[in-house]
Every structure is written in structure tokens, then in C-alpha cells.
Amino acid sequence: MSRVKSRQNVEICGDCGAPDATWASINKGILLCTQCCSIHRSLGRHISQVKSLQKGSWNPNQLAMVCTLNNNGANSIWEHNLLENNGKLMKKKPNPKDAISVKSEFIKAKHLQCAYTFRDNATYDEGLENELGKQLHASVRTPNLETSFRLLVQGADPNYFHDERGTTPLHIAAKTEQKLQVELLLVYGADPTFPDAHGKTPIDYAKKNVNKDLLNRLIESQYEVTDAFIQYLTHKRPDHQNGIHFILPQGGFESNPNSLTKLQKMKNALFEQLAMDVYDEIDRRETEAIWLSCVDAIDLNVVPFLPVDSTMSKPRNQGRQKLARFSTPELKSLVFDILIDTQRRQLLSETGPNRTHLREYSPVSDDDPLYDSVAPDEDYALPPIQENEKPQTDTVEQLTKQLKASDSTICDLKAEVNQLKAHVESLKCENIELKTRLSQCKVPETNNSINGDEFSSLQPIISNGDVDLRQNRKNQRPSSMYETREGLKTPNWQLLKNQIKQNDQLRNATQSLYGTAQDKQTVFECTELITRSIQQLCKSIQDRDKEDCVDSGEKVKFAVLRLATILPKETEKKSIKPMCDILPHLLAECYSLQTAHKEGDAAKIERHLTKIRELSFYLAKHTKDILTRYSSAQ
Structure with missing residues (x-):
């Protein structure tokens, strides 16, 4: 994989004509400016697969395919009715200086509704599909990439099986060593494991070629999802050329028994859907990190969760968003x-029943996996244990070790419970003392700089331990992505119980994102929580390893969101809204700082440290404004 370091031949946005386009839509075959790319991202990856030209990780063949389509006028396919002289839809194309709302309306009509794309007036019956498939067979054997792209846009099936030749388009492209045609077919969902009439796959045809780059690319495409997972955890990719197709991280990760049990009970189809949804979420987060690092993308909207896919069910879309x-x-x-x-x-x-090797691939159906070979559900049932059969020695030893580890864990938990009981008693005393101090303290004037005295003027009321928001959730399943989280777990259990009751009453009364205002004491506690989280963040970025920087940033995020749930809307508009807008940039800087530290780049480390301090200062300033307003109201 390589990263683009040089500019392409045609760096013009395909949607508005802006110069110096730094993003690309892989399946649309066009380059994009930052503004138009923000609209493409909001449509979803199922509509437009965007990637950064400068910071994205590209396969060389895939990059060459996108540049070839862009340079050969692939954009004219999407704007056919705009360029046609006698077209019925002579709509004006937006300019680079037009408002983003104008660009959004045009891009949604162009790419989401395909309003300007050429469509045959004939009904899409079996005869037309066969004709498009045969034309695609003839096109992929040539270097004419634009013709194949036009046929795929018009509805040609990339896995169309030619009855006379007994092959699919990918077989022909692999046999003739048309690398860019192969890449285009893979983007549109061609299966590299589909057998022809003789039982040979495109991979078998690629093995006969002298150049092995095409073979490695086809093999790599089978493991796209698992490769993305492995790279996300270890920043490494399996060595497919040497037959290493799967790497399981050995250190630093622990399996969750409850989660693993639920995964093992899932059927193949549901498991594949979950894997694809997680794959899309990882792609969204990686693209979001690159997006926030761009200077010209700061003022544009972010994509906080996966956009809705109309082809999926409502429960699955809600699960993807969560x-x-x-x-x-x-x-x-x-x-x-x-x-x-x-x-x-x-x-x-x-090793399933009647299997001595990997299952041979068969034509794809709705119930089969996309690429990876997976056994049917009935093969997952373990063979019954005979009465006279004794467990193996290694299994007994393993169970003995697990029992010893469980006993040690129980002892540790008992000691921790005793410590927590003592800590709760001390917090009760501290809570009474802080209530007295808060009623007498006066908030100092706001300065334009950040220092330790300014942060220490707001004393926190919680410990430095990790806060688990999930423990405060209701057992009821959230109905949508827009349902708010519960409050943070505090030592004041009676106050928490009352707060949960008020939040439940509020959800039944209104669908607003934020709750009603709580009493002044609760506001003071929330502002103290934000201050403590910011202090912990500033302390973590000074450490050498900087490993806790991201976790500290998450705590700041949770603290601000808790304050947002208890303030009225008029206060949210003045103070909470800017604080919520700062949070994505703060988290992005924390991730970038951790990456720069691993790379050993001193200049990047100092730049990210300065940015985190600046964003922390603005959060502390808004927090102090809220505390000042509520203190003066006493």
C-alpha cells in the first residue's frame, strides 16, 4: 500500500469545478473538493466511497483506476442530461463559490437519485440484463475502462455468468491481465472466487500470468474485512504472498466472554452483517480522523455516526448508528x-462433517458469504461426547489454570470492594465539606490564558477513577441513535436515583435531545466534573508515553454531555453548543498526538500539544461562564 504524495493530472472537483481537489470517490470515479466531500460523506459509504488523496492508504492499482476514470471524463456519465443539448433536465451546475446548501441539493440529485445519469427507457428485464452483461464481457478484455464503467452504472452485473463462454467478466479481465478492469469490477462487487464452467476461479487464471501483482491483488481482495480489522488492532497487514492470511493479536487485548458467547450463537448471515457494519464504522472513524486534520474542513459538518442505508432494515440501521x-x-x-x-x-x-479441506466455492447466493468461506450453521454443532470418553490432559490443565485465575480474581475483587466501601465513606464526608465551601466561594474573573491556579479554583468532587456510563443505563433498549445517555455514576446515590426518575419523566414528555434544568447544586457538580476531567487531560499530555491522552479526552466528552442534559435550551445555545462543537476536534487532536508520539515526530507532538491546550482552555472558559452565571443567581 502507498500514500499519494504527488498531485494528479486533473485536480478539479467533479461536482462544483473547484481547483485542487484533495479527495476522491472510488466508486464514482471522480475527484472532490473538501466541501463536496463533506456532502458525499453524509450520503453514506453505500452511495459514495470517499478517500483522501494525500493521507489515505491506497492500493496502486485502485489509485490508477480512479485517476484514469477521472481523466477520461467519467464525470460526464453522471452528468449526461446536463451536457446533452436537447436534454430535458438542463439544470445549472454549481460553482465553487456557491453556498454549501446549493451544492448539497445538486449532489444529492446527481449521486443519490441519479437524476442526470443516462438510463435506457426499456424495462430492466432479463433480456436487457443479458445484453449489458455480454457487452461488459467484451469491454473488460480491452483497456477501455470508461466503457466498462458506463455499463456498470447502467446496471450491468459484475458477476454476470455468460452461458456460451461459461465465465464472468472477472475471469476475462484476469485472463487478459487488465489490472484496472479487475480493480473496477472489485469495487462494484465482483467475486474473485466465482468458478467458471470448468470450476476455475479468476485466481486460478491469474496464477498462469507471469506478473504476480494481479494474483496478489485478487487474493488480498478475499480478506478485505479481516485485513481491515487486523490493521486496526495491530497496524500490520497479513503477508498474503507467503500464505499468511490471518493474524490474531497476541498481546494487549482480552476477549469478553459474554460478547464472545453471543457471537458464537449468531447465524452466518447475522455474523457477516455485524462484521460489515463494524468494518464501515472503522472506515468512518479513520476517515473522520483524516477529515478533522484538514485545515479547510474545520468549519464543515462532521459525520457523527453511520448514515442511514435505505436498503437495510430499521433495526439494523439503528444498530449501525449505535x-x-x-x-x-x-x-x-x-x-x-x-x-x-x-x-x-x-x-x-x-474440520466439519465430511470435510478434509476448505469448502469449495460455489456460485454466490443471498445466504452465502460475500468472499470468505464459511461453513453452514449446522456444521457449528460440536460432536456429542461419549459416555466412556475422557477429557484430554491438556484440557484439564487448562481448566485448572482458569479456576486458579478465577480464585485470584475473586480475592482481588473482595479487596477492591473493601477499599471502595472506605472510599465511599470518605466521599460522604468530602461531599458535606464541599457543599459548605461551594456556598461561600466566589468565582474569579475570566482570564485569557490557562494556568494551574485557574483550574484549581474549581475543586472537583469525584475521584480519579474511571467512570463507566454504561452502568447507569436503563435496561430498556434505546429506540434510536438520538436517545441520550444517562448521567455519570456519582457517590451521591439518592441524587442519582432522583435524576434518573426525572430523566425518565422527561423522555415521556418530549423528544428533545437535552433535559430540563436541574438545581444549582447539580450544575456545580457537573462543572466541577468537567474541570477535573480537563485537569486530568492536561496532566496526561505531559507524560512521556501519553497513552492516557485519548481516555482523558473521552472523559471530558462524557462530562460535557452530562452537563448538556441538565441545562435548559437557552443556556445550551450560548455555552453548551460551542463546547459540543469543540469535542470532536479535541478527540481528534488526542488521537493525532498519540500517533505522532509513536512515530517520534517532535514537531507534530508540539503542534498537537498546543492545540489540545487551546481547546481545553476554551472548554474551561465556557464552563467557568456557566458556573459564574449560576453562582450570581444565588
């Missing part, structure tokens, strides 16, 4: 569990 709630450690734990169960399913497919 993946955005997972923190980075939680998402990595889920990815690790998916990899473990993927390996288990592959082993079962090899």
Missing part, C-alpha cells in the same frame, strides 16, 4: 472478539 457510542477500547474489544470467532468458524469449516 456503534458510534462505542469508545475506542470498547470497539477494539469487539473487533478482537469478531476475529476470534472468525477463526473458529474457519477452523470448523475445515
